[in-house]
Amino acid sequence: MSEPDGSRLVAERIASGAKIAALSGAGLSAASGIPTFRGAQDSLWARYRPEDLATPQAFAEDPELVWRWYDWRRGLIAAAKPNAAHRSLAEVEDRNPITVITQNVDGYHQRAGSSRVLEYHGSIWKLRCLECGRETIDERVPIPILPSCAACGGLLRPGVVWFGEIIDPRVMESSEREAADCEVLLVIGTAGVVYPAAGLVAVARDSGALVAEFNIEPSGVSRWVDVFIPGSAADTLPRIVRAGAGR
């Protein structure tokens, strides 16, 4: 189904108080000015693919390079702020049960006011010691390169999930449960190519949820969705959520 019938259906389901799960990706924070992973970009880092930097092997080979990339991204995130799409997911909590499953590590959903957020790929503000395993929240921008553990002096790494690493089993289990139990799944700004996150769309669909995708172009999971809503999520998501609220 496509617009406008599909949009209306999604707005009506939300308005009727349906239980919602949202799966968000980098495209949701794009309108905040945070670069996506796979889009055309003109930054210093555009020549690197996520598969080149977001791996334990890359960090083992060149921790300084990987830390410089994360320090640059932490600076961008700290200087910008959540956008209208993040805010509309927070506002919908007034009327609907909602869990946000985010692949993003920027912390913007929490900053916008969402109270139930599952950080599927971790957080860029959490650091973990490679020696003693201690985890800390560290919001320094810039961060000293290379950062070291206050407890043991070991090398710290970003508390995120890299390729080849497992998702925190508790987060994975909760996410699968939310995808299976929701009545509406909102899939927002993700290329839908990184697993197991992308598989949550099939979980929701197979469990009978109405699946609505918000993206500027079709993604790897578009074949599984009931409704595709084209455009920037910062424009389309508030429109659908507010249409349901009669605003």
Ligand code: BJW
């Ligand atoms: C807009 C917009 C606007 C733009 N409005 N929209 C099954 C099949 C094949 C492979 C695998 C599989 N299962 C596992 C794998 C391997 C691998 C994987 O998926 N590889 C594929 C790439 C082929 N997965 C893993 O390794 C995962 N671990 C795992 O499976 O463990 C078990 C295991 C271990 C060992 C062997 C086998 C299994 C871990 C994946 C970790 C991903 N980590 C990263 C980095 C996180 C930290 C950080 O941020 O630095 O996560 S990579 C990067 O991709 C990041 C993102 O969360 C993730 C997804 O990206 P996302 O959000 O989709 O962003 P983009 O940029 O790709 O897309 C943006 C979208 O927005 C686009 O569609 C735009 O059109 C859209 N858009 N502007 C709306 N304004």
Ligand code: ZN
């Ligand atoms: Zn340590």
